[in-house]
Amino acid sequence: MRGDMKISRGRAEGDSRIGQSTFTGLVHQDTVLENRPAIAINDNFFAPGARSFWHAHDGGQVLIVKAGQGHIHNRSGESAPLHPGDVVYADPGEEHWHGADPRSYILHTAISMGVTKWLEEVSDADYQRITGS
DSSP states (O other): OOOOOOOOOSSOSSOOEEEOTTEESOEEEEEEEOSOTTEEEEEEEEOTTOEEOSEEETTOEEEEEEEEOEEEEETTSOEEEEOTTOEEEEOTTOOEEEEEOTTSOEEEEEEEESOEEEOOOOOHHHHHHHHTO
């Protein structure tokens, strides 16, 4: 039996990158596990008010909140504040966005399965409605 075990020591080699085309605001991303065809693992640091665009993952997504405060919202209208220790699972194909509270950064590990389908930007009005800002 041949395996292809991969051990990550918390961060892949290379520089942090700044998410630009699929985020509003300042988001730093560190790859934790790379070069796996069916899974991507990244640590994402969102500055206050920063957020992802609407998106979905064909295999689902897990978010593990490590620090700060944030929010998550899906197309069916479900919203929740995010706090350290929270773990969120988005079903395959579930359109959602997530990001920092307007008054706090958030750091989370994102485990994304399959292909990510990026959609439109979250409007300031929708963000403010969800975050109460």
